[in-house]
Amino acid sequence: MIAILTGYGINADKELGEAFTAAGGSVEFVHLRDLIDDPSMLESFRILAFPGGFSFGDHIGSGTILGHMVKNHLQDAINQLIQRDGLVLGICNGFQTLVKMGLLPNTQGDWSNEASLISNESGLFIDDWVGLTVNTLNPSPWIRNMPDFDCPIRHGEGKFIYAGMNAELKELPKELVAFRYQDNPNGSQDDIAGITDPSGRVLGMMPHPEAFIRGEQHPRRLKTSQGAGLSLFRNAVAYVSSDK
Numbered sequence: 001m002i003a004i005l006t007g008y009g010i011n012a013d014k015e016l017g018e019a020f021t022a023a024g025g026s027v028e029f030v031h032l033r034d035l036i037d038d039p040s041m042l043e044s045f046r047i048l049a050f051p052g053g054f055s056f057g058d059h060i061g062s063g064t065i066l067g068h069m070v071k072n073h074l075q076d077a078i079n080q081l082i083q084r085d086g087l088v089l090g091i092c093n094g095f096q097t098l099v100k101m102g103l104l105p106n107t108q109g110d111w112s113n114e115a116s117l118i119s120n121e122s123g124l125f126i127d128d129w130v131g132l133t134v135n136t137l138n139p140s141p142w143i144r145n146m147p148d149f150d151c152p153i154r155h156g157e158g159k160f161i162y163a164g165m166n167a168e169l170k171e172l173p174k175e176l177v178a179f180r181y182q183d184n185p186n187g188s189q190d191d192i193a194g195i196t197d198p199s200g201r202v203l204g205m206m207p208h209p210e211a212f213i214r215g216e217q218h219p220r221r222l223k224t225s226q227g228a229g230l231s232l233f234r235n236a237v238a239y240v241s242s243d244k
């Protein structure tokens with residue numbers, strides 16, 4: 001049901017797999033090399049997830065090389081997955097990858113490069129917990145009924161900018177924002193921590209909801225068995241499991 005991309009410096013794949021599994025999904029780890037050799041592999045999945053990490057060592061910009069490879073080899077297969085009501089997720093390095101290859105925000109529908117994620121304003125790598133506000137204007141199935149929540153961040157290049165390079169739009173349409181930082185840690189435009197494409201089926205975010213699926217993972221060691229991040233994965237599993 002869920003393909004989790006691995007290989008070439010992606011390193012949060014197991015953590016992401018654990019989150020989808022805890023949400024009731026069945027997970028398969030798929031190496032980029034195998035997927036490039038046979039893009040039709042994607043036909044047996046409903047969700048494709050790009051984990052966090054340091055793909056290709058962040059050389060020439062986080063997510064840039066992975067994004068080029070995925071776009072060059074898998075654009076049609078991924079478009080087909082989305083068209084048959086599949087979901088795509090990118091977390092942290094995965095979000096950077098989706099943005100660099102143009103699948104986010106994709107306002108023009110042609111994967112043109114509209115935005116970027118660049119070095120944090122402080123110039124430092126940030127490893128912290130942040131508060132997130134869920135944008136209720138965004139109808140994406142990924143964030144349905146989610147309350148505002150705390151989430152860890154771990155990144156060096158998290159400053160979201162909407163460049164509008166090939167688009168006429170100067171600003172990201174407000175309904176495509178999924179999450180905003182309550183206290184902007186990296187200088188992101190409009191406090192943006194995560195966005196979707198216009199279909200709502202593609203979500204990318206810098207924070208790591210997969211690292212908050214149990215209450216004890218929170219710095220305050222919450223007594224709740226579940227962490228707030230789990231509902232995002234539950235939403236996705238419910239969406240692809242329901243008969244529509």
Ligand SMILES: NC(=O)CC[C@H](N)C(=O)O
Pocket residue numbers: 051052053054055058062091092093094154155156157158
């Ligand atoms: N945790 C991550 O995925 C980090 C993403 C990327 N390597 C960065 O430092 O910005």
